[in-house]
Amino acid sequence: MTAASGAKVVPLAPHAAAQPHARLRGVTRVFDLPKSTLHALGPVDLDLAKGEFFSVVGPSGCGKSTLLDILAGLSAPQSGTAEFEGKPIQGVPDGVGVVFQEDASFPWLNVRDNVAFGLRRAGVDPAEIARRVDYAVGFMGLKDFAASYPAQLSGGMRQRVCIARTLVMQPRLILLDEPFGALDQQTRLLMGDELLRLWRETSATILLITHALDEAAMLSDRVGVMSTRPGTFIDFVETGWEKDRDSRVVSTPHFGDITARLWEKLRIEALKIMSAGKG
Amino acid sequence: MTAASGAKVVPLAPHAAAQPHARLRGVTRVFDLPKSTLHALGPVDLDLAKGEFFSVVGPSGCGKSTLLDILAGLSAPQSGTAEFEGKPIQGVPDGVGVVFQEDASFPWLNVRDNVAFGLRRAGVDPAEIARRVDYAVGFMGLKDFAASYPAQLSGGMRQRVCIARTLVMQPRLILLDEPFGALDQQTRLLMGDELLRLWRETSATILLITHALDEAAMLSDRVGVMSTRPGTFIDFVETGWEKDRDSRVVSTPHFGDITARLWEKLRIEALKIMSAGKG
Amino acid sequence: MSEKLLRVIIVVAMILLVEALCRFGIIPRMVMIAPSDMVVELGKILASGQFSADIRITFTNIAISTVLSVLLGFAAGVVIYSLPSLRNAIEPLLASYYAVPTFVFYPIFITLFGVGSASIIAIAVLLAVVSMVTATLNGLDRIPRVLRKTGQIYRMSRVKTALLIELPAATPYLFTGVKLSVAYSFIGVIASEFILSGAGVGYAIAYAYNLFENGHMYALMLLVLIVVTIVNTFLNVIDRRLQARRQR
């Protein structure tokens, strides 16, 4: 067990000081409903350091996916600014890859064609496509299923197809929205290890949205805890894991400390809602 | 914080020695598929002490729901014996209540009628029905929605309707199959507290199936960890919590210990599958 | 496989039963001729080419009407889909559509389109188009939003998204509409011919009925039955291919 020795819990993000890879300032998002408006998010300030593994946890409907949409350039903030690599985000920026919360594999394409989809659209040279797709399919453990259609795969495998499809584009910022939601704990653990390996190999910046506190605690450099809607960050928890970690950290006492801290934050938040009226 | 002081982790169930409330011995279940058979469960030995809060965790498809079906008398074991209150289980025994994994609320009845459904069929006196339903609806925080229909409720609230519907029958053994699967962590926490309160008030025996290790760790007297299919119990973890506990235990170090132990068990199980071939 | 076998056995048994009933005169020859005779008669009229003009007209009209309903229904579906307020207003009407006795509008169509195939096709299209509209709406509704978002992530143009993502995603539902359009085109064309027209297989059946030519009548009925069954089976095979990729 190499990981987690001497890790500390640091309340606020020191990465924020350096030139951030992505940066949100005072970002809010309001949806127009037929008869009213819905303040879904913010104001949110966030700095993602280059190469950081950052996780977001928070109650359902607090605006996590909305936050991701803004970083991906899929929707514009109501107010505030969003930047990626120093440039304001307008439309989907180059170098950003997204794995959505819902299954986004294309049911009419087999695994290989799914993974190759983005590259083909981008007009990459076929030989290069083949090379990258082979690598990603192998990496995600989908080699035996390259010719299968998504319907023949389990939910977890389909999610892996989507991850592979995002990976082959070699994004510098990877946004993952509860990618393991459909999986049981065991498979999550394995997928987490693979995600860590991937992160080390590509040195991309990762933002992972999850509702599993232990997943956030095990994988991330830093965990952002969001309040209920309109979601704002109420805490940032530094895990202090080494870069070279894997799922073995779950059996260290420090893992228990981090999860306990995250749970406590959420419990306080939950009690607030309770007293405000039953959810 | 009253709970968890001096709790110990005991590997095997001492309750098993007393006269158990429910008892499984060498239970297996095999399904006949069109062209083959599927060994889904067992052999399983299990003793549930009267008034015990027992949780089952295990990978998806390992036979947890199958186990519950056998205890509920919904399906008979292939081999082995199943007993409830000293009598062999044949058909659904009196005094057993079940909350299923799937949403089982009746969309054509409003919340009150849903909750009253079983009592009416059992021919309970109307005044008594009203009394019990009022209590259960209030207890589950559904008072404001008594006249609403399930379609107007969130997934979590519908699950509460099902719990209330089971509760009013005053079962002595309550079987819950991932009742909080649709909820976010925060709401789970609150629901967990309510479940504990209920358990204390009714002194029923509870068997809870869950995939969330922390939920199991926080709620139960004892957690059974199952292997992959065919599921057998590979470990029993005693939490040692006091009966009077609530969600505050999540911020104790002992909570971290228990989750860490559960995680470690699962990780080893996961690695076994890994080496056996990719899942 | 055994289900298929059972089905074949049942159908064959029913045919044999009818055959026996006819052969032993329990069903009088004036009411119905034996199935084997129908086949013989069908062979004869196909060989003689006596009805080939009618057959050609009918199946051409069915084909045209299918194509028109599919195209029009799809286009209308897309338009209605993109105008939610129009859609809200129209949906309750669509739900009651099949209650309208379409064929009474024939006199209007002959004024608009003249006597003959065009009016018949118009009636069939009127009957068939709505299932395509409904299927298109259904298909477009069921495109998961996340697939469109994925298109955006790959920075695809609107047209490319429509062609490479939305269309394939909606295809299985659209195909359901195509299947229904075919069925209703058959019903529309042949029923109109039967009731209103002076040509086509439907007319030929009515005519044979009038003149007690049971041989011709049952041969033509059999022809329609066979063609419908073949077309249906063929469409079902395609449908299952499309669905097989989607379902476990």
Next chain:
Amino acid sequence: MPRSAGTLLVLLALLVLWQGLHLLVGASSLASPLQTVTKLAALLATGEFWLNISETMRAFVAAFAISLFGGIALGIVLGVRKLAGNVAEPILTTLYSIPKVVLYPLVLLCFGLGISAKIAFGVMHGLIPITLFSMNAIRQMKPVYRRTSQVMRLSPSQNAFTVIMPAILPEIISGVRLGFSLTLLGVLIGEMFASQRGLGFLLTGAINLGQIDTIMAIALLLTVFAVTCNALMMRFDRRLTHR
């Protein structure tokens, strides 16, 4: 109720379209809305017309009742007996897409003329959709409902009437709505052939004599009747199922 306001607007647009078309093709091919309504009112004022309506209604009610109960019963049997359902389904869908009008001579030959042939023809149109929808309703009923009634130790009749029936009702109503329209169509087509009374008979007469206003008036009456019944059934569905 902005929703029904929109529907009203669409109806108004249809009316305008109708009037426009009338002006375009001329009164001899398409009666105007006003002419149609006037004609309908005049027809409704005669006892004769009501006789025809009641004749059609008698056949329709009988045919619909047979389609309804027969379809639901058959559908439930096929839904419960999996093998039977699997075997029957493709046969039924093929029968459904056959232009049943070609079988009309056969119906006349079997049932003779008069009301029984009309009823038979209505049933041929309405029975299959109701059967198919009912069968699928049973097949697609959430298995958890069955388990729930088992756990509550309901008797078979309690299970049938308090769980299965309400659970499959919405699907059945969809089938019944389609079956309703098609049964009506079937009865009308039946009347257009051999009969001396009924709306279908009046329609044939009017078509033969080119009385466009009578044709339109009957069509309007039928449409209003069918659409109203359909709307009522939808309302009933929403009332009962709360989905």
Next chain:
Amino acid sequence: EEISVTQWGASLYGAPYAVAMEKGLFKQAGIDITGIIGSGGGGTTVRNILASATPYGEVAVSAALAAKAQGLDLIIVNTGTRSVAEASMVVMPNSELKGVEDLAGKKVAITSPKSVSEMLLLMVLREKGVDQSKVQRVAAGGYVPALTMLEQNAVVGSVLIEPLSIIRKDKYRTLYKAGDILKPMTTSVGITTRKFAQENPEKLKAIIAGRRAGVQAIYKDPAETAKIIEKLYKLDAPIAKEAVDNMIPPKMWSEGEFNVEELNRMVEGLKLIGEVKSDVDWSTVLDKTYLPADLQAKQ
């Protein structure tokens, strides 16, 4: 009891029955006829007759012969109508066509192939010595669609029949009336099954006698007939009157007697459209025994 009459309510074939019913002539003859089953004509009527409790009805000659040819056990027991006076050909008012001869090389609308309308057209053409292959016939599916084709100039002329031709007489010009060109021929006959005739000769005789009384009443009082027709057929008064009046001079309704010459004329026509291939041996088809005695003697 109910009997069937072809084109009941749409053509004047049924007038004697209407009159006989209204004036109680059937009752006088000894049978109570309560209703008439109408139908589109042709084989449908024959089948209706076969399916009825009282299997008597009046049908087109062609339908009766076709049914007979297919082996149905039918007999013809009286004749119905003997004129084609109700049939005509119309053109647009501004048409250049003057007579039948002008149709050569033109397109005209008929109802459907091998129909009575086509037969009459062909007979007229033959009578006037026009080569039938020079006149292109278009099947419209019915009289109303045929008129629509005419109005849309898709054809130069259209066959037509009363009372439609009276209702719409202002819109078209009549090119010829079939009754003016063609000699009388039997157009409809009364049929029944041999079995019914043998078992219920009295009933059958009563029906035929009642109808005959109806025919006599028509010729005696056309005005009253028009009133009855107006009521039963739901026609406007002037139209009913004109329709009845038009049929009086050509003696449309026969009292029931058989006239082989007129029957054969019809067969000639049916041969033209190919519905009948050879001469008909009437002795196997006709049965005079149910006619009133005086009519049995007539030829």
